Amino acid sequence: MKQRAPSNERRVLRRPPSQGARRLLAIAYRLLPTASCLPQSRQSGASPWHDALWRLRKNRLAMLGLTALAFFVMAALLAPWIAPFPFDKTNLPYGARPPTRTHFLGTDELGRDLFTRVLYGSRISFAVGILATLVSLTIGVTYGSIAGLVGGRVDHLMMRVVDILYGLPFMFFVIILMVIFGRNILNLFIALGAVQWLTMARIVRGQVLSLKTREFVLSAQAIGASPRRLLIRHVLPNALGPIVVYATLTVPAVMLEEAFLSFLGLGVQPPMASWGSLASEGAAAMETYPWLILFPGLALTVTLLSLNFLGDGLRDALDPQITSGR
Amino acid sequence: MLGYILRRVVGFLPVLLVIVSLSFFMMRLAPGGPFDQERALPEQVRANIEARYHLDQPLWRQYVRYLSDVGRGDLGPSFRYPDRSVNELLALGFPISLTLGLCALAVALTVGGAAGVLAGLRRNSFLDYLTMSFALGGISVPNFVLGPVLMLIFALGMGWLPVAGWGTWKHLVLPSVTLGTFYAAYVARLTRAGMLEVIGQDFIRTARAKGLREGSVVLRHALPGAILPVVTYLGPASAAVLTGSVVVETIFSIPGIGRYFVSSALNRDYTMVLGTAVFYSVLLLLFNLIVDVLYAYLDPRVQVR
Numbered sequence: 331m332k333q334r335a336p337s338n339e340r341r342v343l344r345r346p347p348s349q350g351a352r353r354l355l356a357i358a359y360r361l362l363p364t365a366s367c368l369p370q371s372r373q374s375g376a377s378p379w380h381d382a383l384w385r386l387r388k389n390r391l392a393m394l395g396l397t398a399l400a401f402f403v404m405a406a407l408l409a410p411w412i413a414p415f416p417f418d419k420t421n422l423p424y425g426a427r428p429p430t431r432t433h434f435l436g437t438d439e440l441g442r443d444l445f446t447r448v449l450y451g452s453r454i455s456f457a458v459g460i461l462a463t464l465v466s467l468t469i470g471v472t473y474g475s476i477a478g479l480v481g482g483r484v485d486h487l488m489m490r491v492v493d494i495l496y497g498l499p500f501m502f503f504v505i506i507l508m509v510i511f512g513r514n515i516l517n518l519f520i521a522l523g524a525v526q527w528l529t530m531a532r533i534v535r536g537q538v539l540s541l542k543t544r545e546f547v548l549s550a551q552a553i554g555a556s557p558r559r560l561l562i563r564h565v566l567p568n569a570l571g572p573i574v575v576y577a578t579l580t581v582p583a584v585m586l587e588e589a590f591l592s593f594l595g596l597g598v599q600p601p602m603a604s605w606g607s608l609a610s611e612g613a614a615a616m617e618t619y620p621w622l623i624l625f626p627g628l629a630l631t632v633t634l635l636s637l638n639f640l641g642d643g644l645r646d647a648l649d650p651q652i653t654s655g656r
Numbered sequence: 657m658l659g660y661i662l663r664r665v666v667g668f669l670p671v672l673l674v675i676v677s678l679s680f681f682m683m684r685l686a687p688g689g690p691f692d693q694e695r696a697l698p699e700q701v702r703a704n705i706e707a708r709y710h711l712d713q714p715l716w717r718q719y720v721r722y723l724s725d726v727g728r729g730d731l732g733p734s735f736r737y738p739d740r741s742v743n744e745l746l747a748l749g750f751p752i753s754l755t756l757g758l759c760a761l762a763v764a765l766t767v768g769g770a771a772g773v774l775a776g777l778r779r780n781s782f783l784d785y786l787t788m789s790f791a792l793g794g795i796s797v798p799n800f801v802l803g804p805v806l807m808l809i810f811a812l813g814m815g816w817l818p819v820a821g822w823g824t825w826k827h828l829v830l831p832s833v834t835l836g837t838f839y840a841a842y843v844a845r846l847t848r849a850g851m852l853e854v855i856g857q858d859f860i861r862t863a864r865a866k867g868l869r870e871g872s873v874v875l876r877h878a879l880p881g882a883i884l885p886v887v888t889y890l891g892p893a894s895a896a897v898l899t900g901s902v903v904v905e906t907i908f909s910i911p912g913i914g915r916y917f918v919s920s921a922l923n924r925d926y927t928m929v930l931g932t933a934v935f936y937s938v939l940l941l942l943f944n945l946i947v948d949v950l951y952a953y954l955d956p957r958v959q960v961r
Binding site: 494496500501502503505506507508509510582586589590593594595596606609610612613616617620623624626627630631634635638639 | 671679792795797798800803804895902903918921932933
């Protein structure tokens with residue numbers, strides 16, 4: 331009898347929070363600028379972008395991902411103000427303890443607050459994700475549009491190079507790069523970006539090839555637009571959809587790779603911490619302090635899941651032809 | 657077909673040359689040699705070591721020497737394990753890494769393929785949503801998070817499986833699942849999409865109209881067409897399995913190539929890092945070739961030229 335009472339109590343207690351959580355989510359969904367700044371209605375004769383964003387808004391999973399991401403990014407930006415403790419403040423006598431009211435994700439072996447460390451880790455993870463994606467975007471778009479625009483033998487040669495590079499074990503080269511040029515964060519995102527541009531180059535080249543024979547490009551060419559102007563003003567804006575979609579999908583890939591390198595000890599170096607290096611520390615101590623791996627791992631997984639939701643949603647929204655078959 | 661394979665293999669040579677040269681010069685341009693230690697070595701000892709590894713010769717001669725050695729299949733001595741050559745270390749680790757990689761691919765293909773077929777056959781059913789949610793989750797969980805968590809539950813918590821190490825088949829279960837989950841998820845999505853595409857086509861209707869049993873329709877007629885995207889994915893997947901095995905071998909203390917690679921990268925053991933990268937590149941090129949040949953075999957529309 332004694333054992334049943336608390337379990338009943340717990341069951342009663344559990345219901346309202348889940349309803350409340352749902353209501354909270356609904357409110358957050360409405361309040362969030364990310365959701366509310368997207369088109370609220372489908373107008374006739376709206377621009378393709380307006381239409382695409384409307385489709386995105388209708389996609390529940392994508393909006394859920396966007397909302398979660400907005401929370402994470404905001405938390406990462408505001409970390410110095412939100413964090414309850416300095417991120418490298420140790421408390422040796424306190425040591426590693428499971429979550430309590432003051433340290434609500436627990437502490438690590440040096441008594442550092444895990445919530446603070448996960449929060450600061452998110453800054454590194456997001457920064458690497460975004461910056462490395464920008465690097466890959468720059469290289470990929472430049473390479474792909476040159477190949478597509480020049481065409482002919484140059485195009486053939488450039489694409490052969492991409493084909494060859496595709497067959498290589500890339501992470502090994504990133505590791506070699508990190509070993510050679512030192513394990514600092516600037517090298518990290520350059521190395522990651524430098525190996526992530528292949529697919530982007532292929533996509534852009536394909537788009538440029540198909541766009542450059544269209545009438546509006548030909549007419550611009552006829553009135554004497556320079557190749558540079560042709561590319562920037564006429565071709566690339568029309569290839570933006572696939573570029574945006576693929577860039578969104580590159581961010582989680584890069585974040586995962588950063589975490590992978592940091593996990594192996596080749597990425598971010600202490601006292602800085604990223605989600606990968608936190609997971610690595612956690613894995614080393616997990617037998618005794620399982621929360622040290624669980625929370626950073628959870629943060630990384632939820633972020634990657636949200637980015638994948640958003641990426642899939644954007645693809646469906648910007649490229650309706652692809653998905654109509656599925 | 658034989659001519660095609662031969663031409664592809666010949667085409668590997670310039671690629672390998674580029675890989676070897678690139679990694680060689682990157683390694684040599686790096687500041688700090690492999691024998692830089694906290695304690696400065698006596699001048700004579702240092703000179704002797706450098707002479708032994710031919711580091712005292714001009715760069716181009718080192719390069720030519722390395723190229724001719726690699727050409728003969730000799731990847732040189734390991735800098736960190738002076739009594740071992742890189743070839744020996746690779747030969748020691750490769751069977752282990754290969755076993756792990758093949759088991760992971762087997763997990764991915766059987767679990768992912770079965771889930772994809774079922775989801776594709778019952779589109780928009782509860783089963784479909786369930787498998788696809790699992791697939792999305794599987795794609796988003798990094799293997800270095802999944803590995804420790806599985807270890808925590810099944811080895812430390814339940815005590816069903818050994819925590820780490822190598823030896824019996826039991827040691828193989830957790831690493832294979834850890835490594836295979838991502839690909840199982842991806843394969844499930846690919847198979848489902850392929851299934852949806854194939855199942856609506858005329859020849860499937862004909863097969864059903866002939867009165868074939870459903871199992872035969874699915875397995876003999878629909879499946880070969882539906883798994884074509886999966887076969888294409890096998891090339892990149894094998895590359896990623898190699899990469900992933902680095903982490904999984906580290907987590908589960910498996911003495912495969914991946915672990916050597918990480919420790920040698922951390923120790924600046926140049927010949928070992930270079931040798932592993934070259935070895936993996938050859939492996940991948942070969943695997944991509946096999947995949948292409950397999951694809952031509954499965955899809956008669958593809959002409960091998």
